Amino acid sequence: MIAFVDAAVVLALLGVAAPSPPGALVPAVWLAFTTPLLIRSDVTRRRLPNLATMPALGLVLGSSAVAVFVDTGVKDPALALLVTTLIAAGGLLSVRLGGVGLGDVKLAAAAAGSAALVGADAAWALMVVAGAAGGAVVLAVRLRLGLRRVARRKSRCVGPAREVGEIPYGPCLLFGYWVALAAVNVV
Numbered sequence: 001m002i003a004f005v006d007a008a009v010v011l012a013l014l015g016v017a018a019p020s021p022p023g024a025l026v027p028a029v030w031l032a033f034t035t036p037l038l039i040r041s042d043v044t045r046r047r048l049p050n051l052a053t054m055p056a057l058g059l060v061l062g063s064s065a066v067a068v069f070v071d072t073g074v075k076d077p078a079l080a081l082l083v084t085t086l087i088a089a090g091g092l093l094s095v096r097l098g099g100v101g102l103g104d105v106k107l108a109a110a111a112a113g114s115a116a117l118v119g120a121d122a123a124w125a126l127m128v129v130a131g132a133a134g135g136a137v138v139l140a141v142r143l144r145l146g147l148r149r150v151a152r153r154k155s156r157c158v159g160p161a162r163e164v165g166e167i168p169y170g171p172c173l174l175f176g177y178w179v180a181l182a183a184v185n186v187v
Contacts, residue, residue: 006036006037009035013032013035013178016032016182017185019185021072022072023073024074026062027117034052034056035174037049038053038107038170056107057084057110060080060109060114064077064078064081067117074117075119076116076119079116080113083115087108088105091104104170107174108130111130111176112126118184118185121184122180125179125180126173129175129176130177133176134173137169
């Protein structure tokens with residue numbers, strides 16, 4: 001059943017990516033095929049495997065570099081390179097400070113660069129939607145923990161409420177990416 005659902009999701013995502021410029025298709029197709037794996041892995045194990053994130057990052061950088069020299073339909077390949085580089089650099093700083101995991105940084109840089117290959121509007125939409133989705137997840141988890149604490153106080157249970165560990169941000173990034181592509185390509 002999982003394979004059937006994954007196949008349906010991949011086909012739907014390929015449909016969203018299809019109207020993209022030819023130079024943006026390679027990383028978009030890779031992200032379409034790896035989205036189910038990345039979501040499942042991040043939700044269940046809080047890990048975004050290098051097997052999926054590193055090729056995505058490489059495909060974005062390669063597609064951007066090719067588009068600088070060859071007309072592939074990408075409007076501003078330099079923007080895609082800049083966005084990818086800035087997200088990766090800022091993300092590495094955040095990793096050092098303990099804010100996010102390295103898998104999130106690689107996925108964010110790849111998704112933002114891939115969206116920028118489609119257009120600046122897609123890159124902005126990705127950042128807004130992924131940020132809002134991530135904020136909503138954090139708020140929901142914190143609210144749930146707060147309600148648990150209140151319930152524990154009323155029942156006089158001994159021991160502190162369990163704190164939340166890592167929040168899976170990969171699904172939020174992918175949600176933002178696909179909403180951004182749909183907004184630019186389909187609408």
